[in-house]
Amino acid sequence: QLQLQESGPGLVRPSETLSLTCSVSGGSISSGSNYWGWIRQPPGKGLEWIASIYYSGSTNYNPSLKSRVTISRDTSKNQFSLKLSSLTATDTAVYYCARHPEVYEDWFDPWGQGTLVTVSS
Amino acid sequence: SSELTQDPAVSVALGQTVRITCQGDSLRSYYASWYQQKPGQAPVVVIYGKNNRPSGIPDRFSGSSSGNTASLTITGAQAEDEADYYCNCRDSSGNHWVFGGGTKLTVL
Secondary structure, three states, X not given: OOEEEEEOOOEEOOOOOXXXXXXXXXXXXXXXXXXXXXXXXXXXXXXXXXXXXXXXXXXXEOOOOHHHEEXXXXXXXXXXXXXXXXXXXXXXXXXXXXXXEOOOOOOOOOEOOOXXXXXXX | OOOOEEOOEEEEOOOOOEEEEEEOHHHXXXXXXXXXXXXXXXXXXXXXXXOEOOOOOOOOXXXXXXXXXXXXXXXXXXXXXXXXXXXXXXXXXXXXXXXXXXXXXXXX
């Protein structure tokens, strides 16, 4: 059974860079036609797709965040990561990782449980 | 366009049918997927593609699409269906994904 688990700091300071990791078990991030993505949700607000990395290593970024975001992977650890720079309070959110297959009828599943990141001094 | 529009809130009487809609230009080219999110929990996919239900999702959930509008229908809504529902779709480029703003469903 495929499972994803986010990890990272719960509190980061404004202007710093956030680093999050998603650990995947029950399947390989480098096999199959899958994307591995990051989605966030500010408190009380909706979902926002941030970025995805394909099993081959190619990347896709939300245009509104592209200048501040880097998604990468470590196939030896079966993990993928997110870096978000120049943080402000508006980046405070629950950050989720999820798998989404490269198929015409695509979907995000499964999701990790999410990790709350607070940007505050 | 890279926007998906949903009604912020919808209510339904227990046992009745409710339709939640999602509008956006990219829906003319791509199917939507739909997610149910309960407080404090991660979203769960309930419908994807033309009208596909993942294993474990009750058959009272169904999906449809016409033009620039995708719909999630719950036939015989139950108390446990009270949640936030989000649609998702690729944008017109096909290289990015977009979520709708979400619909809060209240079961009366």
